[in-house]
Amino acid sequence: MINVPNFGETVAVWPSPGQKIQDGAGQFGRFLQPAGRSVVWDEYWHRRFLEGAVLFHDPISKKKE
Numbered sequence: 001m002i003n004v005p006n007f008g009e010t011v012a013v014w015p016s017p018g019q020k021i022q023d024g025a026g027q028f029g030r031f032l033q034p035a036g037r038s039v040v041w042d043e044y045w046h047r048r049f050l051e052g053a054v055l056f057h058d059p060i061s062k063k064k065e
Contacts, residue, residue, distance in 0.1 A: 004046065004049065005041040006041065007041055007042055007043070007046070008040060008041065008042075009040070009041045010038050010039070010040055010041070011038065011039060011041050011045075011056065012036055012037070012038050012039075012056065013032070013036055013037070013038075013039055013045060013048075013049075013054045013055065013056065014032075014034070014035075014036035014054065014055045014056075014057065014058050014059060015031075015032045015033075015034060015036070015053065015054060015055075016052055016053055016054065016055055016059065017059050019053050019054075021048060021053050021054060023037075024039065024044060024045075025042070025043075025044040032054070034060070035058075036058060
């Protein structure tokens, strides 16, 4: 099992391939870009991780390896 960050920590997240994810709570119409970004880990991002919508690694670079 992967260690999940603690709330308040800054982590890099990427959307899972084929997913269009809102870029944070209350960011209606704004989506997490495929290049990913650093976010402050909170309940919103934790829920997205549990449902499989975000990853802790760049899925594009994994395909190139």
